[in-house]
Amino acid sequence: MPNHTNPKIILKNLRKAFGNKPVLNGVDLSIEPGESLVVIGGSGSGKSVMLKCILGIVEADKGSVRIDGVETLHITGKKREAMLDRFGMLFQGSALFDSIPVWRNVAFKLMQARGVKGDEAKAIAIKKLAQVGLGKEVADLFPAELSGGMQKRVSLARAIAADPQIIFFDEPTTGLDPIMADVINDLILQCVHDLGATAISITHDMASAHKIADRVAMLYQGQIIWHGSKAELDHSGNAYVDQFIHGRAEGPIKMQVLKG
Amino acid sequence: MPASSSFVANPLLQPFLRLCQQVGRALLGFLQGLGQFSFFVLRAFSHCLRPPFYFGQWLRQFWDIGYYCLPVVGLTALFSGMVLALQSYSGFSRFSAESVIATVVALSITRELGPVMAGLMVAGRIGASIAAELGTMRVTEQIDALTTLSTNPYKYLVAPRVVAGVLLLPVLVFIADIIGIFGGFVVSVYKLNFNAATYIDQTWYYLEVMDVVSGLVKASVFGFIVTLMGCYFGFHSKGGAQGVGAATTHAVVASSILILISNYFLTGLFFSK
Numbered sequence A: 001m002p003n004h005t006n007p008k009i010i011l012k013n014l015r016k017a018f019g020n021k022p023v024l025n026g027v028d029l030s031i032e033p034g035e036s037l038v039v040i041g042g043s044g045s046g047k048s049v050m051l052k053c054i055l056g057i058v059e060a061d062k063g064s065v066r067i068d069g070v071e072t073l074h075i076t077g078k079k080r081e082a083m084l085d086r087f088g089m090l091f092q093g094s095a096l097f098d099s100i101p102v103w104r105n106v107a108f109k110l111m112q113a114r115g116v117k118g119d120e121a122k123a124i125a126i127k128k129l130a131q132v133g134l135g136k137e138v139a140d141l142f143p144a145e146l147s148g149g150m151q152k153r154v155s156l157a158r159a160i161a162a163d164p165q166i167i168f169f170d171e172p173t174t175g176l177d178p179i180m181a182d183v184i185n186d187l188i189l190q191c192v193h194d195l196g197a198t199a200i201s202i203t204h205d206m207a208s209a210h211k212i213a214d215r216v217a218m219l220y221q222g223q224i225i226w227h228g229s230k231a232e233l234d235h236s237g238n239a240y241v242d243q244f245i246h247g248r249a250e251g252p253i254k255m256q257v258l259k260g
Numbered sequence B: 001m002p003a004s005s006s007f008v009a010n011p012l013l014q015p016f017l018r019l020c021q022q023v024g025r026a027l028l029g030f031l032q033g034l035g036q037f038s039f040f041v042l043r044a045f046s047h048c049l050r051p052p053f054y055f056g057q058w059l060r061q062f063w064d065i066g067y068y069c070l071p072v073v074g075l076t077a078l079f080s081g082m083v084l085a086l087q088s089y090s091g092f093s094r095f096s097a098e099s100v101i102a103t104v105v106a107l108s109i110t111r112e113l114g115p116v117m118a119g120l121m122v123a124g125r126i127g128a129s130i131a132a133e134l135g136t137m138r139v140t141e142q143i144d145a146l147t148t149l150s151t152n153p154y155k156y157l158v159a160p161r162v163v164a165g166v167l168l169l170p171v172l173v174f175i176a177d178i179i180g181i182f183g184g185f186v187v188s189v190y191k192l193n194f195n196a197a198t199y200i201d202q203t204w205y206y207l208e209v210m211d212v213v214s215g216l217v218k219a220s221v222f223g224f225i226v227t228l229m230g231c232y233f234g235f236h237s238k239g240g241a242q243g244v245g246a247a248t249t250h251a252v253v254a255s256s257i258l259i260l261i262s263n264y265f266l267t268g269l270f271f272s273k
Helices: A047-055 A077-084 A102-106 A108-112 A118-131 A148-160 A178-195 A206-212 A230-235 A239-246 B003-009 B011-049 B055-095 B098-139 B142-148 B153-191 B196-206 B209-235 B241-271
Strands: A009-018 A021-031 A036-040 A062-067 A087-090 A166-170 A198-203 A215-220 A223-229
Touching: A009 A047, A021 A047, A021 A062, A021 A223, A036 A047, A036 A206, A036 A239, A047 A062, A047 A087, A047 A166, A047 A198, A047 B142, A087 A148, A087 B142, A102 A108, A102 A118, A102 A148, A108 A118, A118 A148, A118 A178, A148 A166, A148 A178, A166 A178, A178 A198, A178 A206, A198 A206, A206 A230, A215 A230, A215 A239, A223 A230, A223 A239, A230 A239, B003 B011, B011 B153, B011 B209, B055 B098, B055 B153, B098 B142, B098 B153, B098 B196, B098 B209, B098 B241, B142 B153, B153 B196, B153 B209, B209 B241
Parallel strands: A036 A198, A036 A215, A087 A166, A166 A198
Antiparallel strands: A009 A021, A009 A062, A215 A223
């Protein structure tokens, strides 16, 4: 477990609504440097929106997002670019750019934002691909030529390519078979450990949550209704958490049929 | 009960109030869309002028618009010029004015048909392609990924396309003008038995620089419209395949309508006395 110092990320009363439907309803959360937090919650509970609000991809309506003690909710221009430079993100569907080869995907930030030249960028990309268990023969392929698991690995390599301080993982194991999911979990653990990065992962996959989390938080109806250490998860004493982690249809959580 | 509550609760007024609600909602939706579009145009425009410039992306868009549209625009211009010569001959021969065919072809092509036909063809070829590409990038979170990779999507995706459209459509139209006039020449000389030298003389004699320049300025405006509409609808597409399809359709329809409307006002600006 990391030592508790100044939190790396602090969310206070974070609110976001789409039309008249509230998605985030006052999220309060803090993440310590080097900590791996897993946020669990049902589909449509606002997990992805929370990550996107932290990154500024979705503009929050109210509240506060502090990164390293600096308020980032309304910063723009160069300050936002500098803030984003510290982040890496693995998207649910990998979100690889299909018009460029794998190595250019991995080295994208290095080349476009940091001005690293082609040969050097390719060498770094191949090194990062090796870190996620992919050989250099993959570097010149296009994303469409890869399997889902390989695309996730490439996406992970892209997320860590610029050595970020903070990494977000948006449902990293969704759509993968259990073995590949475990491989991805191992890679996430290893990459986060090697970089000493702070990580927030959102997932439905409890095996994944158990493996990669230091701490777990549950988001329900736009609020953090429980958080605690990984060890506390299985006996949280919270009926919502119990229902979710055991995947029971019966319980206080009623399935939301319509997507908001 | 307060007077206002009893007024709202009056059952006779319910259909009227529902109608007001629907009109109000539609009006608010329209104003919101207009605001979103205006904001998009301003951001796109500002990012075209401010560094960093992604020249690799600019070159790719120059290639896509210039190279891939040339055959379509060229063929359209060629057959437009040929049909124009045939139709003009058929019409003007009724009052023995066949000698003006060369002038009619040249003026029609350079002032109107060249830019408008090229604009519409590019809207179908490139506007649709931009909307589909950006729409797919939006629904697969590739545009969000760009942001997390410290790359501004307006600079990387929108600015190169808009700049390429504004700069390259005039080039395409200039080539289309030459091909269209050549089409009229071929039909007039080889089918209608005009004298080649006289036809060329007639074309040069009445054609003014302003005729060509006005067409090129129109082309630049149309290039802006086509690429901007493609980017706007692609950028704001939602859902999955259906959303991308809808974005593509909206981009082509909106571009085509705006080309025809703006053509009227530009013609008025250049040629009304």
